[in-house]
Amino acid sequence: MATYKFAKVPSSGERITYQAGVLGVPNNPIIPYVEGDGTGADIWRASVRVFDAAIEKAYGSERRVAWMEVFAGEKAFTQFQDWLPQETVDAMQEFRVSIKGPLTTPVGGGIRSLNVTLRQVLDLYACIRPVRYFEGVGSPMKEPERLNIVVYRENTEDVYAGIEWKAGSAEAEKLRLFIERELGKEIRPDSAIGVKPMSAFGSKRLVDMAIRYALKHCLPSVTLMHKGNIMKFTEGAFRDWGYEVARDKFAGSVVAEADLAKGGSAARADAVIIKDRIADSMFQQLLLRPDEYSVIATPNLNGDYVSDAAAAQVGGLGIAPGGNVGDGVAVFEATHGTAPKYANLDKINPGSVILSGVMMFEYLGWTEAATLIVRGLENAIKSRRVTYDLARQMPGATEVSTSAFGDQIINGMTG
Ligand code: NAP
Numbered sequence: 001m002a003t004y005k006f007a008k009v010p011s012s013g014e015r016i017t018y019q020a021g022v023l024g025v026p027n028n029p030i031i032p033y034v035e036g037d038g039t040g041a042d043i044w045r046a047s048v049r050v051f052d053a054a055i056e057k058a059y060g061s062e063r064r065v066a067w068m069e070v071f072a073g074e075k076a077f078t079q080f081q082d083w084l085p086q087e088t089v090d091a092m093q094e095f096r097v098s099i100k101g102p103l104t105t106p107v108g109g110g111i112r113s114l115n116v117t118l119r120q121v122l123d124l125y126a127c128i129r130p131v132r133y134f135e136g137v138g139s140p141m142k143e144p145e146r147l148n149i150v151v152y153r154e155n156t157e158d159v160y161a162g163i164e165w166k167a168g169s170a171e172a173e174k175l176r177l178f179i180e181r182e183l184g185k186e187i188r189p190d191s192a193i194g195v196k197p198m199s200a201f202g203s204k205r206l207v208d209m210a211i212r213y214a215l216k217h218c219l220p221s222v223t224l225m226h227k228g229n230i231m232k233f234t235e236g237a238f239r240d241w242g243y244e245v246a247r248d249k250f251a252g253s254v255v256a257e258a259d260l261a262k263g264g265s266a267a268r269a270d271a272v273i274i275k276d277r278i279a280d281s282m283f284q285q286l287l288l289r290p291d292e293y294s295v296i297a298t299p300n301l302n303g304d305y306v307s308d309a310a311a312a313q314v315g316g317l318g319i320a321p322g323g324n325v326g327d328g329v330a331v332f333e334a335t336h337g338t339a340p341k342y343a344n345l346d347k348i349n350p351g352s353v354i355l356s357g358v359m360m361f362e363y364l365g366w367t368e369a370a371t372l373i374v375r376g377l378e379n380a381i382k383s384r385r386v387t388y389d390l391a392r393q394m395p396g397a398t399e400v401s402t403s404a405f406g407d408q409i410i411n412g413m414t415g
Helices: 042-060 072-079 084-093 114-121 170-181 201-217 235-250 257-262 279-288 300-313 351-364 367-382 401-410
Strands: 015-020 022-024 030-035 066-069 097-100 126-132 150-152 220-228 254-256 272-278 295-298 322-323 328-331
Touching: 030 042, 030 084, 042 072, 042 097, 042 351, 042 367, 042 401, 084 097, 084 114, 097 351, 114 328, 150 170, 150 300, 201 220, 201 235, 201 272, 201 295, 220 235, 220 257, 220 300, 235 254, 235 272, 254 257, 257 272, 272 279, 279 300, 295 300, 322 351, 322 401, 328 351, 351 401, 367 401
Parallel strands: 030 066, 030 097, 097 328, 150 295, 220 272, 220 295, 254 272
Antiparallel strands: 015 022, 126 150, 126 322, 322 328
């Protein structure tokens, strides 16, 4: 067990355990949280009230979360001169399930992304982002309810691995010359160079998790989204490895779309269909034929883009949740960033972190609390008293603050 200098381990809680692939969740789990930068504090204040209210309503005094604040980002740097104290990573590992707000990442220099670091250090290899429509939310689409997908984005590899060198640096020049002399490929001398590693191991375990999810939830298909027509040995291999996993581990439960078209398949009638689509076409498909897609498994960068775009189709980042999940360790977080211009205005939509909490409670097996929160949010939206982002897309709606929207959600937890 780690020792904690900045965080306090709540004496009222117990640790979540993990044995033989199964989580052991006590009635009073200790769950670390990072408030987050920018609008993080406003959002967390509203979210934690919603979480506690749902648990109390679902389980009375039988269950309760012992929240443990851990520090990262600007708050950690201001208070402890450390952007990401090691003990925060230790807590996320030790207590197994945690939730975090957004953290600032400077563009083009400065510190590396803390989010990316956490995903890599904790080996949270799948970034899971469900995108669905909530009735009443304004959307740029005519029929936004036709989109209901879960994106499984590989979370540790690809150009996101952070292996890159500045143009003009000694490292970039060394690599350029090596590639030119040893491998016979030319790169312009003033180039920055990034590396895009994608392994069979990393790709296969991601696709494996996506297929297991589709089977567990009786979903119709898993689509491998890739840019393998151009990046043949990375993205193309992702597709091939995906089909390999499907064939080797799920034979009989899945069927490749191409085999189905040929009519020759031994898979059962309710088999999950494995499709593949080229990334650029996938964006069109989600706009034009959204109901043909269910689970999407994709490399890191594609996954980042497609989950934001899909979130916009159903009403925006304010209701776009996410979870970073590995084997026995998970960190839940919203898809959006710190939205700094709204910091401390009690204005921003807390919905994404609240729905990330729903994913967290489902992961813990606390489905009753998760269902209550979803119902609360649905009813809050139906009441048309919503935060600015939703209000501006819903004619006649009343704009309310972050905290008031949290109250609306709590009041909406009926049944
Ligand atoms: P952003 O913080 O996601 O904000 C972009 C815009 O999205 C906002 O101006 C706002 O749109 C809308 N938005 C975001 N969150 C919302 C919410 N909760 N409710 C309603 N609308 C919301 O993206 P950014 O400005 O590009 O990034 C700011 C910082 O966050 C950067 O340092 C970036 O690196 C970081 N970031 C962190 C994470 C993470 O921690 N996981 C993820 C992404 C970005 P309007 O202006 O139209 O109201």
